[in-house]
Amino acid sequence: MNIRTRGKSYLSVATSAAxxxxxxGLLASGSVFANKNLVELQKSEANWVMQGxxxxxxxxxxxxxxxxxxxxxxxxxxxFSTGALSGHEGAPLVVGDIMYIHSPxxxxxxxxxLKEPGKILWxxxxxxxxAARAVACCDVVNRGLAYWPGDSKTPAMIVKSxxxxxxxxxxxxxxxxxxxxxxADISVGQTQTAAPFVMNDLVVQGSxxxxxxxxxYLTAFDMHTGEMVWRWYATGPDSEIxxxxxxxxxxxxxGQKDLGTKTWEGDAWKIxxxxxxxxxxxxxxxxMFYYGSGNPAPWNETMRPGDNKWTMTIWGRDADTGLAKFxxxxxxxxxxxxxxxxxMMLSEQKTADGKMHKLLTHPDRNGIVYTxxxxxxxxxxANKMDETANWVKKVDLKTGLPIRDPEFSTxxxxxxxxxxxxxxxxxxxxxxxxxxxxxxxxxxxxxxxMDWEPYMLPYRAGQFFVGANVWTYPGPxxxxxxxxxxxxxxxxxxxxxKFAWEKMEKFAVWGGTTATAGDLVFxxxxxxxxxxxxxxxxxxxxxxxxxSGAVGHPMTYTHDxxxxxxxxxxxxxxxxxxxxFDLNDPSAGLGAVGAFKELAHYTQMGGGxxxxxxxxxxxxxxxxxxxxxxx
Amino acid sequence: xxxxxxxxxxSATALMxxxxxxxxxxxxxxxxxxxxxxxxxxxxxxxxKGSKFDPKHSAKELxxxxxxxxxxxxxxAKRVENFKKTGKWVY
Numbered sequence: 237m238n239i240r241t242r243g244k245s246y247l248s249v250a251t252s253a254a255x256x257x258x259x260x261g262l263l264a265s266g267s268v269f270a271n272k273n274l275v276e277l278q279k280s281e282a283n284w285v286m287q288g289x290x291x292x293x294x295x296x297x298x299x300x301x302x303x304x305x306x307x308x309x310x311x312x313x314x315x316f317s318t319g320a321l322s323g324h325e326g327a328p329l330v331v332g333d334i335m336y337i338h339s340p341x342x343x344x345x346x347x348x349x350l351k352e353p354g355k356i357l358w359x360x361x362x363x364x365x366x367a368a369r370a371v372a373c374c375d376v377v378n379r380g381l382a383y384w385p386g387d388s389k390t391p392a393m394i395v396k397s398x399x400x401x402x403x404x405x406x407x408x409x410x411x412x413x414x415x416x417x418x419x420a421d422i423s424v425g426q427t428q429t430a431a432p433f434v435m436n437d438l439v440v441q442g443s444x445x446x447x448x449x450x451x452x453y454l455t456a457f458d459m460h461t462g463e464m465v466w467r468w469y470a471t472g473p474d475s476e477i478x479x480x481x482x483x484x485x486x487x488x489x490x491g492q493k494d495l496g497t498k499t500w501e502g503d504a505w506k507i508x509x510x511x512x513x514x515x516x517x518x519x520x521x522x523x524m525f526y527y528g529s530g531n532p533a534p535w536n537e538t539m540r541p542g543d544n545k546w547t548m549t550i551w552g553r554d555a556d557t558g559l560a561k562f563x564x565x566x567x568x569x570x571x572x573x574x575x576x577x578x579x580m581m582l583s584e585q586k587t588a589d590g591k592m593h594k595l596l597t598h599p600d601r602n603g604i605v606y607t608x609x610x611x612x613x614x615x616x617x618a619n620k621m622d623e624t625a626n627w628v629k630k631v632d633l634k635t636g637l638p639i640r641d642p643e644f645s646t647x648x649x650x651x652x653x654x655x656x657x658x659x660x661x662x663x664x665x666x667x668x669x670x671x672x673x674x675x676x677x678x679x680x681x682x683x684x685x686m687d688w689e690p691y692m693l694p695y696r697a698g699q700f701f702v703g704a705n706v707w708t709y710p711g712p713x714x715x716x717x718x719x720x721x722x723x724x725x726x727x728x729x730x731x732x733x734k735f736a737w738e739k740m741e742k743f744a745v746w747g748g749t750t751a752t753a754g755d756l757v758f759x760x761x762x763x764x765x766x767x768x769x770x771x772x773x774x775x776x777x778x779x780x781x782x783x784s785g786a787v788g789h790p791m792t793y794t795h796d797x798x799x800x801x802x803x804x805x806x807x808x809x810x811x812x813x814x815x816x817f818d819l820n821d822p823s824a825g826l827g828a829v830g831a832f833k834e835l836a837h838y839t840q841m842g843g844g845x846x847x848x849x850x851x852x853x854x855x856x857x858x859x860x861x862x863x864x865x866x867x
Numbered sequence: 868x869x870x871x872x873x874x875x876x877x878s879a880t881a882l883m884x885x886x887x888x889x890x891x892x893x894x895x896x897x898x899x900x901x902x903x904x905x906x907x908x909x910x911x912x913x914x915x916k917g918s919k920f921d922p923k924h925s926a927k928e929l930x931x932x933x934x935x936x937x938x939x940x941x942x943x944a945k946r947v948e949n950f951k952k953t954g955k956w957v958y
Binding site: 415416421424466499502507541543545648693698707828 | 929946
């Protein structure tokens with residue numbers, strides 16, 4: 237089993253594929269059991285075993301105990317402090333009787349009992365080089381944990397990523413380190429904020445640091461041993477990007493061979509960004525997984541002529557080899573930092589041709605919601621998330637190309653005004669939800685626009701390599717002077733392109749949404765609420781004031797017959813860097829400070845999880861003596 | 868008025884010749900081949916090397932990430948090798 241490979245220029249793609257094919261054959265028999273367990277676990281509403289809830293990443297629960305007729309009776313059942321400040325992105329996991337809780341840097345992990353809520357079964361507090369904080373672009377966030385159910389040879393594990401670049405597998409029962417590997421080097425600007433993602437017996441880990449010129453890469457490790465199975469990059473030679481022999485054969489107009497170098501000038505691809513710090517989805521039937529690569533580096537477009545492939549790309553890759561079956565670049569030659577790493581939600585729907593298709597829907601930073609056929613990458617629809625998106629007139633579905641409006645382009649020597657969306661996007665890292673019964677996506681949206689002024693700078697490994705000043709503010713539907721009206725929640729039909737309803741929010745809806753068969757959609761707000769709306773109408777039905785603003789997504793699980801809804805509180809992340817680091821210059825924090833200047837009037841830092849249930853019922857209300865001292 | 872128009876047209880034409888086939892208004896749809904659709908904006912060169920926009924990157928700096936990645940992979944491989952032999956993970 238000592239077969240290991242990675243993207244190397246001396247390996248041809250065909251050779252890599254053949255080699256990896258043999259790896260897969262050897263691994264397959266051992267991997268079926270663990271993966272089947274994970275598939276079964278995610279079907280049960282007792283669990284929330286991955287950040288997306290399930291491989292479709294639809295954040296949809298069939299639980300109905302909490303529904304639109306009684307959601308007003310939701311009350312806190314219990315809570316837990318992580319002891320950490322900064323942005324608490326992602327959500328806890330629940331497997332059986334245990335909730336696994338993570339924190340931003342210092343990336344502490346807690347296994348907490350659900351039978352006696354809040355009781356810590358084990359904790360993992362890593363020692364990290366504090367210098368990692370200095371190369372994190374946008375607060376020291378972390379987007380969560382992954383769970384692997386184990387098999388006859390290896391125990392179940394919790395996998396975590398650390399800001400300092402380590403991926404750590406912990407025994408899920410004891411918290412002991414099972415293996416620990418390096419995947420990022422902070423001395424060259426590489427960090428990790430993305431949640432690991434488990435499929436079959438592999439865990440994949442993305443990369444962060446495009447604002448420091450980091451060339452994006454994705455690495456897969458064998459859960460049994462920590463051994464690297466493959467690593468593929470976003471830019472460079474095809475043999476290092478990992479293109480399968482039939483790459484983009486269904487859509488050759490997306491581009492095929494050698495574009496990872498040809499669409500860059502010289503060696504700029506080596507510092508060209510395309511990091512992938514977002515989310516993943518996986519289709520076990522196709523054995524393909526999906527994710528997005530982010531923005532090219534630097535932000536100053538004048539410094540990197542070319543289409544800059546394969547940054548800003550929706551990838552469909554084989555789950556065993558990692559080789560790409562298709563890649564669709566949404567924003568060629570990005571000029572606005574529309575990093576394309578956002579959530580990929582899988583659905584099965586009838587399209588305009590009257591046939592059922594396996595679809596992938598992706599609300600992108602650039603203000604477009606893309607829906608692709610996830611078998612071959614065909615572009616099904618590409619609609620504006622909000623009509624105020626102005627950098628693009630429309631996306632040509634035949635060519636896949638965005639038809640740009642030159643009025644809102646950027647270039648050296650100019651300060652461009654009123655570009656929508658802002659660099660923070662109309663949608664950012666929030667994980668959204670899809671109700672398969674209503675065929676509606678519930679999108680948490682930023683309503684932000686910007687001014688943008690590029691500047692030149694040299695590349696020095698490990699130093700910031702941005703190259704643009706940005707001033708961000710609420711979009712036309714908000715109040716630019718007061719700095720509010722920067723968020724929206726919308727219900728979107730990807731087939732018709734229509735919105736069933738839309739609601740404005742005071743601040744960007746940064747953390748995403750979770751929907752239930754109880755006709756509810758939950759989400760947190762930056763100013764410190766968790767809210768529930770009617771998925772049919774968008775009507776606000778319930779809200780609760782959290783101790784601090786929310787930038788993570790809600791989750792729900794059922795334990796001992798009670799449905800719970802949980803969410804992290806802990807304001808931070810890119811929108812709240814001004815609050816976290818006490819910044820006042822409106823262009824500071826990569827342009828976020830000005831946009832969220834009002835946030836400090838509504839919330840302050842803090843970090844933890846709050847769990848709600850109807851009437852606040854919990855093991856403690858069932859038995860008030862639970863956990864009491866007994867002689 | 869006509870003189871001003873003529874001057875503007877001449878200037879634009881001169882820019883075109885100076886910087887090659889620059890698009891007058893880059894909208895991203897004038898592709899040279901599949902997936903290759905970028906064009907220089909008016910007033911900007913097709914290549915920045917040697918221009919005032921040349922960032923003059925250091926080849927040594929550009930190579931540092933690759934060096935770091937290879938070093939990490941080698942260290943990880945040794946850890947895995949030891950783990951397979953001993954059953955203990957040593958970082």
